[in-house]
Amino acid sequence: MEVVVVESPDEAAGIVADIYTSLLTRRPDAVLGLATGSTPLPVYKELIRRHREEGLSFARARAFLLDEYVGLPVGHPERYREFIRNELEQHVDFTADAILGPGDLDVPPTEAGGAYEEAIGQAGGVDLQILGIGTDGHLAFNMPMSSLASRTRLKTLTPRTRQDNARFFGGDIGQVPTQCLTQGLGTILDSRHAVMLGFGRGKAQAVREAVEGPLSSRWPASVLQMHPHATIVVDEDAASQLSFVDYYRSTYAGKPAGQGL
Template identity: 40%
Template sequence: MRLIIRDGEDSASLYVANYIVERIKYFAPTPENPFVLGLPTGSSPLGVYRILVDRYKTGEISFENVVTFNMDEYIGIPRDHPQSYHTFMWQSFFSHVNIHPRNVHILDGNAPNLEAECIRYEAQIKAAGGIDLFLAGIGEDGHIAFNEPGSSLASRTRVKTLAYDTVLANSRFFDNDVSQVPKMALTVGVQTVLEAREVVVVVLGARKAPALQHCIEEGVSHMWTLSSLQLHPHPLIVCDEDATLELKVKTVKYFKSIERVALTQGFEQILPTTLRTSTSTALKKPPLPPPTIITLPNGDTSTPPESASESEDSPAIFAPQPVKSRLLRASSPAAEYPLRVSRSASPELDLIPDRMAERIIGGEALRGRLTPTPGTSRTGV
């Protein structure tokens, strides 16, 4: 994990915006191979969006071949509501750059079937080739997207009930009227974020300091879902000085020293060339090893299916493996959100009484020593 510390909000936002611009320019997206960008809402990314718009207007960057997926959306308010995330994104960013509306993806909080909407969204991300860079902010309680404290680290896009602290914090966008704030939302899951090839988080202000401290200095916890970034191979957190108030002094000095040394060596956040890119000439399809020839007892030879399964149709750029802890084995979205599938057990899978003695060879001799049921006499002992 890299932590970049800047003096204030403006310099932190500038660093993140410049970083996104450089990543898109290096990728050199095309209509056939667009750059896939995950985006947040809220107050934290506003400075980043303003700078990206300025970069576009000066001709430094184009979003024509960029596909976006937003993190979340409220349930139950119209898309054209002043505080819907559809409205937020178009007013703050999309309407000011040359992104194609067909390339913008935002969850539909008014879908007739919300679970089906979540499955559809995950399928769209997969069809786009996965998210190349996920920009994120955090809540005061350390949540990423709307993955509130207690969310599963293996979670996928789903319906989520918002914590009261989140509702209270968001009431500032609803004339400070808590009753006006939606209490539920659709959100990408923690696992959805972790499977992005890169995650960049902007953390601003003293109110976010406890969350940053838990993420940086403590272990992975579902009570602070931002801490899940410790499981990602390429996380970058950019914060201002106020957000470091809860960090230990030696922690702040450590990360600042790392950046100083990196700059002297001309090294920034350089991603491995094995990550998805459209410009690297190093990403060639690796030569196939020679097939293994097996000689059978009758003298015939055969090639095992493993080597025969390789074909010229394999892609030259390989999709990355899901970025997650090996301890997390999340089910597929279709299995996680069944629509009309009964959850009852099959009648063929009746439970069978089991005793440890019956598993042991020669366990018959132990059966007389089993604890009898209450009220029976211990015979044969």
Template identity: 60%
Template sequence: MEVVILSDTEAIGAVAADAVGALLTRKPTAVLGLATGSSPLAIYDELARRCSAGQISFARARGFTLDEYVGLSADHPQRYRNVIDAELVSRVDFASEAVRGPDGLATDIPAACTAYEAAIAAAGGVDLQLLGIGTDGHIGFNEPGSSLASRTRIKTLTLQTRTDNARFFGGDRDAVPTHCVTQGLGTIMAARHVMLIATGRAKAEAVHHLVEGAVSAMWPATILQHHPHVTVLLDADAARRLQLVDYYRETYRGKPDWQDL
């Protein structure tokens, strides 16, 4: 696990966009795992800017989103399919139907989850998965107590997650759905490269457990300690509880020029 501590969200966006751009250069048909929420917004802004400038292209790439609320109408602005369209897909040159998300409106949700796993496998698996992290350590919507080997499935959201996400629903926690469909921890772990972004003091405890804590279902993101290629991009506030913060800074400063993220 490589921990990179940067000055602000703009710096994080630039470094992450460099990694996405390098992947698309060497593999134009790359499969990207796309997260929603506030964490990746600076990345999507930078990717859109570079695509507009002709520096990168998504024309042959594919994307799979992490999760989806269950029961939100197809036109609801907070439906994650609509969110990712607004934040990234509509701003770059993905081909039509190149980005797919879990179906939160399926009449047979278990069958839809199985089909989603099959679609990811048929695409060759995810090359680069972008992630945020919840204050309770969830990634995707894999809440505390999730199986570390789980695959795409329906989950009940915790009160903490619904409270955290109320800001997207006009501050009304009761408007946040109680259920979601999410890629499982096992699904996420199958990606070849995982890049997790965390900013702000509210994420500091979760980041501490992620990087330096014990692997535990109570802090689901800690399963990433077992992944062979994880990059964690942080600002100083999110890194404030790390014991080895000086070492992480020194390591990144001394990184060889030839070594990518």
């Protein structure tokens, strides 16, 4: 696990976009793992800029989403598939059907997990997975006490999660779906490179537990300690509770020239 501490989300966006650029230059047909929410937005904006101004292409790439609500109709503005369409896909050159979410398969929700795992496997696995971290340490919809070996599956959303997400549904918790499909922690561990972003003081405890705490289902993001190639990019506020922050700074500053993340 490599921890990179930056001044701002915009600085993080440039660093993470460099990872995408390097991968897509080496492997134009790379498989990308895409996250939703506000955390990855600066990265997506930088990727769009590089596509428009520098010719970064996604034309041969494929992508898989981390999670999706169950029960929202196709085209609903709060579907995560729509988020990716609006915030990234329509601004770059992904081909039609290059992006797949766990809710896009023509199977019942109870069967979607296995089918999604099969689709990822048939694509050759995820080369680069971007992640955000919740204040309680969750990754995707793997909430505290999720199995560290879990696979893509149907899950019931907790009342707290539905209440937290009600702001996206006009404040009406009754409009928030009660179930979701999510990649599991074990699925995320299968990615070849996982990049987790964390910004703001509200994420500081979760980042500390994920990076320096014990491996525990209480803090699902701690599973990344087991990932063979995990990069954690956090701003100063999110890094404020880390005990080894000086070590992280010095090792990153001392990386050999040309050695990327």
